[in-house]
Amino acid sequence: MASRMSGFSGIQPENVLMDVVQRLLPLPSSCPELLDVLAHMDQNLSLVNQMPSESMKYAMHPIAEALIAKDLVKHHDMDVNISVVSCICEILRIMAPDPPYNDNQLKDFFELTTMTFEKLSSSSGGCYTRMTKVLKIFRKAKFPLLMLDLKIDKLVVQLFIQFLTVADFNPPVVVLEMEMIMSMIMKEGDAPMAELVELLVMSVRNSNQIDLPVCWQLGEKVVKNCVAQLKSHVPDFIRKMGIPLQDYSKMVAQICNGIHFEDEKKTLLISNDPIMSSKSKTGVKGKRKRKCTSSKKKASPLEVSSSESCIICVKGYKVKSNIAPILESIFMKHGDIAAECLFKTASVRESFLEVICEIVTQLQNNDEKTIISKMEEIERQVSEAEAANIHVSWLRSYLEAFRRRNESMEIKAKTWMLKKAAEMEVRERRAELMAAQQRFEKCMKVLDLVEKNLNHNILDSKTEL
Numbered sequence: 004m005a006s007r008m009s010g011f012s013g014i015q016p017e018n019v020l021m022d023v024v025q026r027l028l029p030l031p032s033s034c035p036e037l038l039d040v041l042a043h044m045d046q047n048l049s050l051v052n053q054m055p056s057e058s059m060k061y062a063m064h065p066i067a068e069a070l071i072a073k074d075l076v077k078h079h080d081m082d083v084n085i086s087v088v089s090c091i092c093e094i095l096r097i098m099a100p101d102p103p104y105n106d107n108q109l110k111d112f113f114e115l116t117t118m119t120f121e122k123l124s125s126s127s128g129g130c131y132t133r134m135t136k137v138l139k140i141f142r143k144a145k146f147p148l149l150m151l152d153l154k155i156d157k158l159v160v161q162l163f164i165q166f167l168t169v170a171d172f173n174p175p176v177v178v179l180e181m182e183m184i185m186s187m188i189m190k191e192g193d194a195p196m197a198e199l200v201e202l203l204v205m206s207v208r209n210s211n212q213i214d215l216p217v218c219w220q221l222g223e224k225v226v227k228n229c230v231a232q233l234k235s236h237v238p239d240f241i242r243k244m245g246i247p248l249q250d251y252s253k254m255v256a257q258i259c260n261g262i263h264f265e266d267e268k269k270t271l272l273i274s275n276d277p278i279m280s281s282k283s284k285t286g287v288k289g290k291r292k293r294k295c296t297s298s299k300k301k302a303s304p305l306e307v308s309s310s311e312s313c314i315i316c317v318k319g320y321k322v323k324s325n326i327a328p329i330l331e332s333i334f335m336k337h338g339d340i341a342a343e344c345l346f347k348t349a350s351v352r353e354s355f356l357e358v359i360c361e362i363v364t365q366l367q368n369n370d371e372k373t374i375i376s377k378m379e380e381i382e383r384q385v386s387e388a389e390a391a392n393i394h395v396s397w398l399r400s401y402l403e404a405f406r407r408r409n410e411s412m413e414i415k416a417k418t419w420m421l422k423k424a425a426e427m428e429v430r431e432r433r434a435e436l437m438a439a440q441q442r443f444e445k446c447m448k449v450l451d452l453v454e455k456n457l458n459h460n461i462l463d464s465k466t467e468l
Contacts, residue, residue, distance in 0.1 A: 016051060017061075020044070023047060024044070027069045028069065030075070037083055041083065041089075041090060045086060045093065048097065049093055063098060066094065067091075067098075070091050071111065075087050076112065084115055085133055088112070088116050089136060092137050092140045093140070096143075099144055110153060110155055113153070114158060116137065116146075117165060120166070120169070123138075123169045123172070138184075141184060142183050145187065148191055156196055160202070163203075164423050164424065165420070166184070167420075170218045170220075181221060186229055189229040190232060195232050197236075200237065204226075206218055206219060207223045207226060207251055207254065210250075215412070215415070215419075223254050234261075238258070238259045315327040317330045318339065320352065320353050321349075322353055322357055326360035340394040343394065346391060355387075358388065359395060359398065362384060362398065374405070378402075378406075381402065385399060
């Protein structure tokens with residue numbers, strides 16, 4: 004296996020990194036230039052192995068200090084924030100188990116990281132790739148345990164809120180990382196924080212199973228992973244909330260009833276597809292299969308081409324056998340969508356039809372988070388089909404409805420997050436008010452005692468006189 008260092012192509016890695024960090028001193032004034040420097044830094048740091056040489060450790064300190072500078076960790080641009088977090092994650096990975104930062108600097112880093120995790124619902128391209136990489140390092144390097152050691156409970160709670168909020172807008176592999184991080188915090192902490200118990204239990208209310216299905220699944224899986232830590236807290240919380248037990252997932256009911264259970268495999272909920280809602284005899288979902296062999300026997304409307312073994316003719320259009328059932332179903336529902344195509348060449352029309360069928364297949368088979376990540380590409384392909392006068396208004400309508408639904412879900416998720424954050428703020432302010440009231444009452448008692456002592460001293464003085 005090739006070493007990470009091989010990426011430096013014979014150049015001393017310490018020198019490469021020092022050259023890059025010099026470009027941060029002073030900080031570039033333009034965001035594009037700063038992002039370019041940070042991208043080079045991130046790329047080079049990713050090539051450095053953990054447990055580096057003494058010379059590399061020596062080189063790491065000015066790099067670490069430059070990255071944690073206030074001008075960077077408090078930068079106004081979110082893309083810069085994400086790049087800084089990615090670089091510092093690499094620094095902490097390389098220098099583990101001895102981070103080159105003090106507690107206050109680590110708190111600044113975790114605050115920035117927690118804030119950038121919110122962008123897992125809206126980032127795209129390179130930023131999203133860096134965020135998913137940060138998430139993976141965050142889990143593998145056990146950064147959550149460092150957060151617990153620093154006793155930054157408020158940030159830990161905020162982290163849970165962010166994950167539960169953005170879960171419905173990310174693919175399963177990212178949600179799995181979130182699940183493992185949340186489970187790690189619940190299992191390794193001294194005792195589950197009341198706020199975390201509340202967030203998990205509220206996330207698995209049955210109403211969320213429809214409105215925020217992935218959030219619901221994430222909460223249930225974390226609850227399932229941490230039954231031992233939650234079993235003595237969940238029943239009290241349920242009684243305190245006064246919400247009927249049947250309004251929660253079965254997992255919560257099992258915990259409250261003291262039932263022991265084994266892990267079961269759960270499958271993601273798949274919603275009905277409005278595009279291909281009508282069930283035709285063609286077997287759109289693959290029930291009707293054709294072998295890739297030539298045949299003279301007709302099977303209307305599908306017909307196996309005699310010239311190409313894996314090409315099927317659908318109403319005069321030769322397409323791949325795996326998408327033929329999809330195209331047939333589209334034709335049955337919307338007619339010949341390529342009839343008025345500007346391009347008269349059959350091969351060009353067939354190319355457009357194959358692209359449309361592939362889009363429909365993606366919309367049928369993939370979960371919403373994957374579709375969101377590919378939405379830009381899908382939009383481009385549909386626009387190209389429209390420009391060629393392919394009839395795809397039905398597909399455009401579905402994409403618009405999907406976008407509106409996705410935006411509504413995102414707004415709802417963010418509203419839920421803000422509501423939870425506001426509730427936490429109210430509880431904190433109430434606790435501060437109660438503490439202040441207790442301090443005031445203690446001061447009043449002290450003043451009463453002082454007054455009594457003064458009165459006693461005055462009486463003693465008068466007696467002596």
